[in-house]
Amino acid sequence: MLVHHLYSGGKDSSLAAWMLRKIGYEVRLVTVSFGTLDNWRFAKETAERLGFEHRVLYLPREILERAGEMAIKDGHPNNAIQFIHEKALEALASLPEVERVSDGTRRDDRVPLLDLPEARSLEDRFSVAYIRPLLGLGYKTIRELTERLFVVEIRESEKLEKADYEVELRCMLMERGIDPLGIFPKGHYQSRVMGWKGD
């Protein structure tokens, strides 16, 4: 029972990976990259610290470009992040050896989050099972589990030392002369898992 799990190195995707392993799945972590930066290395490093197999899945740079245009047009990144996540799930689900895909999306997330018809459509179009271990958990439950499990580093998301979609998106905007601070919410702290507690 091998599952391919979209992984950023953050608390949520790490917790979801741990839950999948606990309920009997062999978990292969997959970090998406557009090849513009090598920030996927932060996820790989965390994956290794946690003892998971890790791979990088390169997506076409056109997806990043289109997401950038959405973020500029909207003045906020929500639709862009949602768009990239959907494309990442589709790319992963379309690989011939993939029967199960998963991610760390949560009940209380606004983006990225597939609604029920979108989740079923992903399963039907690619003949995969789509598993979201955190979807039925609220923030209290996620907090108590991650505090018990992980050593976590909290930083402002501007520091760019993480492996989620936002980093390459911000960088692309900067290269186009657009200040990402005008698009991404300010004071947005994000987390990176440094290892198991007690290790």
Add this chain to the structure above:
Amino acid sequence: MLVHHLYSGGKDSSLAAWMLRKIGYEVRLVTVSFGTLDNWRFAKETAERLGFEHRVLYLPREILERAGEMAIKDGHPNNAIQFIHEKALEALASLPEVERVSDGTRRDDRVPLLDLPEARSLEDRFSVAYIRPLLGLGYKTIRELTERLFVVEIRESEKLEKADYEVELRCMLMERGIDPLGIFPKGHYQSRVMGWKGD
């Protein structure tokens, strides 16, 4: 980390209980009864076979009466089942020692299922965490996990040998001279967990 888990003895609530235990919770199973039948015994028996602590939570019979009126008025049981489940969660969450409540509701269920505002409202009103381990799992995933874990007996739901809300509701309708077959969908097979595979 004790969680009080609404339990019918069926596949879904058994799988959810197993997942909760796997991710580190101490799990106390709770079966709701209106005191009109003792069909909660089926859930208790399964709980014992699976090695979980089990209790019965009695709800006021007025809730069953009101649910029966809803089912008669609607001509189908969906709103009645949803109503009972909400009242069961509220009764459990209002107990002084309860900090976490959970159930076996699934992504693909229509009823009973709390939507996001309802789930958050339950958490806020009763200062509990509400955990739904199966909410992010589709039918394929639930099937592969239950087939791996449980010995399951499948019967027509008319047989009444199970401990979900439907049984007391059907019985109450029969006592009022109403044929439950006119209200509940026909050919509805339901499952009862008989033990762990390999035991």
